[in-house]
Amino acid sequence: MAVDIASALGMGTGINTTELVASLVSAARAPKQNAISDRVSTNEARISALASAKSSLSTFSTALTDLLKSSAYSGQAASSDATIATVATIPGGTPKGLPAQIEILQLASAQVLQSAALTDSAATAGTGTLTITTGSTSVDVTLTSPANTLADLASAINGVNAGVTATVVSDKNGARLVLKGASGQDSAFTITAGADADADLARFAFDGTSGPMTRSQTAQDALIRIDNVDMQFASNTVTGAIPNLRIDLNRAAPGTIVTLATTQPTTTMRDLVQEFVSAYNELKKALNSATATGTNGVGGGALSSDPGVRDMSRRLAALTSTPLAESGAFRTLSDIGVTTNRDGTLTLNTTVLDKAIAADPAAVTAMLNPTVADADNPGIAGALKSVTDYLNGTDGPLAASAASYDKLKASLKKQLEALDTSMESYEAQLTKTYSAMQARLTQLQSVRSYMEQQIKVWSSDNR
Incomplete structure (x- = not known):
């Protein structure tokens, strides 16, 4: 940045040090800061593009795995x-x-007990305590007057959460208390009348075999x-x-x-292969855009020189020749008509695929979606997951790329901080220098003013 020193000096009004120093500092800072800022922008674009590539790959792999678990493909x-x-x-x-x-x-059935019929749900059920025991768990139910009707007893039992449900059923014979436990033989229960229970309340006891209550259904597994x-x-x-x-x-x-x-799957393996090729090509086109080299190094993708993403492209391209089954008539995607184009995208020859399915549909299904997937028989989802796990692993190539970008990000931040410190020092140095110059100029101006006054005096005396 050009600086008009003469103008800044003020030609007799003193040096404008603030403006001069600011101009000089800005001129020194701009090229360095612009260079670092450009590198920051490029690095941020790479971090964003790499995160997008990782996310897209993981989403593709997870979606394929979930798809093959659905009943559309498994029946x-x-x-x-x-x-x-x-x-x-x-x-x-x-x-x-x-x-x-x-x-x-x-x-399996639940134990069901019923009491003798009373007049109605408002009939007196008695007072005192009943203990309901299921296995090793016992819960007390206590009735006191005036809340001691048959309906009150049912409500009290339900309120203690003893694993037994109480209802009052009414018919032409009157009202009865019906108790039902959970199903299974271990949920059988007994009801014991406490020492404080009166004769009315004792009518609702059951010792596991007999009692005033009648067992209408036995708990069993x-x-x-x-x-x-x-x-x-x-x-x-x-x-x-x-x-x-x-x-x-x-x-x-x-x-x-x-x-x-x-039942037979509602979606065929033909549909699966077509969907896989379509989704794969969308992912690969995005990668191709991110890794494009451009023309003479200009206009390329953010990840054009990234080694991790190049490794990702290579491993994805190898999927067509990766064995998906240990044995059988069809072992790879290329065996059923899937080929790799020069740009890394896939092409499906439906004629070859249809011929394979017609020849041995079970073999095609077993290769693409094995009943029990393992290292030797990964299927299409397992093969893609293996690639994804390697690339996204802690020590994988994408993690290494991310680490290098993070390291550069930290370095560029330090460079900007160092530039700020350097410019602050430079500003202080310039301020000191031009302040001294201003003080000297002020002295010279004072001498000049004195001499001009003396000359005027001498000129007046000589007249």
Whole structure:
């Protein structure tokens, strides 16, 4: 920046040090600060582009994995006799071990007790304490007058959360207290009248076998047999017998075998491959844009020289030749018509794909979406996840790129701080120098004024 020194000196009015120093400091700072700021902007663009690439890859991998877990590709669970048992998949996984044969020998049931009939729900139930015991847990229920009717007793039982539900049922014979526990034999309960219970309240006792209360239903577990393996459950809703499958037991049918299986998927493997290629190409086009070299180094992408993203592109490109199955007629995506273009995007030859599906649909399905995925049989989702995990790993190439950008960001921040410190020192130095010059100029101006006055005096005396 050019500085008009003569103008700044004021030609006899003294040096304008504030303006002069500010101009000189700005002239010295601008090129250095602009250079650092340009590097900061470039580095921030790279950090943003790298984060976007990582996020896009992770989103693609997760979406593919979740898609293959859905019933659209794995099929819906079904029962050959819904009157005996119905089934439904549990979110988060695909049922394993189907088809399976189930026989329901016995349904789970809850213990139910009923009292003798009283006049109505407002009839006196008595006063004192009843103790409800389920397993090793005991809860006391206490009635006191005047809140001691049959309805009050039901309300008090429900209020103590003893695992027993109380209701008052009324019919032409009167009103009765009905108690129901949870299903399963371990939920059987007893009712004991305390020492303070009067004769009326003692009518609601049950020792586990008999008593004034009548047991109308016994607590018992469900007994089932799956593929000739006997199992026992406290509920008629079974979730632990077959992974990721809920079985609802509707009625006991000893001797009747029901088949549990999955229906055919509503979405075909052909659709899956087409969706994969389309989603992959969207991701690859974004990467190509971010890594473009431009013309003569101008107009390139933010990640044109990033080694981590170049490694990402190479590994994604290798997916078409990566074995997805250990054996079988079809082992790679290229075997079913997926090829890689020069720009890294994919092309699907639907003729080849259709021919493969027609020849051996089970083999194509097993390759793309194996029933049990492992290192040797990863399937399409497993292969992509393996690439994603490596690239996004703590010591992976994308983490290394991110670390280098973060390091540069910290370095550039320090450079800006150092520039501020340097310019502050330079400003102080200039201020000191020009302040001294101003003081000297003031002295010279004083001498000049004195001499001018003397000359005027001498000129007056010589007349």
